[in-house]
């Protein structure tokens with residue numbers, strides 16, 4: 001755990017970013033409640049989001065906000081609007097990446113007094129989502145005018161960090177079961193890396209039951225038997241989608257908190273956005289960000305205040321006198337302020353069912369920082385996939401690429417399109433697009449030099465416009481590329 005910055009009076013300093021839309025109302029509620037507990041917390045107010053974009057800063061995050069988080073190592077933030085269509089990056093994503101908060105923790109549990117179709121289930125689970133890699137890095141290209149590509153980059157090191165954190169998180173909360181949900185049956189390398197890492201790391205946590213589950217089945221089981229799950233580790237996009245599903249199970253976005261954790265830095269927020277139509281109306285449910293503040297207090301070691309707030313929220317919901325409009329509709333609902341006041345008034349009270357766990361400080365994983373996390377003894381480039389644009393027939397492309405390779409050390413192994421082999425031999429696919437891949441392999445099985453590859457590209461380029469190249473790596477005898485559907 002990092003050393004937290006303390007003020008002269010010994011309070012731990014937190015960077016406070018109210019955020020956009022309903023942000024000020026929900027973060028303000030959380031701040032008032034924390035102050036009412038008497039926890040030794042002080043605030044450093046900073047800006048990010050819409051107000052900053054409006055001043056012309058395209059990142060949406062000013063330097064003094066970055067400097068503040070660097071100092072405090074902890075931020076409580078409201079939702080930040082992402083401007084649509086101006087080319088600006090999301091200020092949220094900028095913050096997560098800047099501070100390498102590689103884990104996104106999203107807990108949900110059945111709450112008393114919150115009617116949902118699942119209210120009779122004892123849901124108490126946490127999605128541990130990888131937060132910086134995967135398709136959400138947003139690395140995209142147009143290969144041809146009509147064919148788009150996104151790169152799903154998953155590192156063994158990133159998987160090691162998120163899996164270890166998932167187990168450490170389970171341990172800190174006294175959990176007994178951890179799932180890892182992946183699509184490794186289809187994406188054997190990217191999603192498969194998370195699965196293999198999970199299976200390897202699980203052996204170091206023998207007291208915790210570890211189970212892999214295919215992510216689509218996980219979605220299905222989450223709706224049928226949500227009470228089975230305790231901690232679910234997932235890659236970024238799967239975790240984003242399924243954590244919205246889990247929020248829905250327990251009453252919606254008004255109750256779904258989120259912690260972005262890194263080795264040194266942590267940013268706490270609600271899962272929901274700025275809900276602009278409710279801004280300034282004093283009707284929004286602040287519970288999600290208050291639960292996020294509870295997680296923040298635990299990160300700061302303020303376990304007593306965290307437990308008191310958690311108990312008070314549940315007690316208040318259980319009593320049912322003060323509930324916001326998202327729970328009970330407009331009639332009979334209370335304002336954000338009245339709900340917050342009730343939680344403050346109920347500090348020290350306990351709900352009928354024990355709620356607060358015996359939390360221990362989380363041990364952040366100590367994963368080596370060397371970039372070459374996986375080392376190999378032997379490596380070879382067996383050839384290359386060259387992606388080309390082509391509007392003629394597949395047979396004509398196959399013959400053109402064979403002619404291009406003639407006289408070079410390569411031979412054309414096949415032509416595929418969107419992952420399915422089309423040449424030689426054809427396929428059942430009749431409707432093709434204008435993006436194809438020629439797979440070239442070294443005829444004698446030796447390593448490919450860059451000079452040979454560049455010569456191949458020049459040869460291919462004389463026949464068809466090429467867009468993208470991938471080396472066919474073989475690491476320690478294991479193929480570092482997949483076969484196309486129908487390829488031998």
Ligand code: NAP
Pocket residue numbers: 026078079080081082083092253254269270271272273274275276284285286288326
């Ligand atoms: P949103 O702000 O989460 O709101 C969607 C709907 O969810 C609301 O209309 C409301 O539903 C419900 N809701 C959200 N927060 C609630 C709360 N505290 N209590 C009760 N109900 C709540 O999603 P959005 O409209 O798609 O996004 C708005 C802006 O927020 C966008 O600019 C987006 O980029 C940004 N955003 C930021 C973050 C972040 O900062 N982490 C996350 C997500 C989105 P009803 O209409 O049914 O009442």
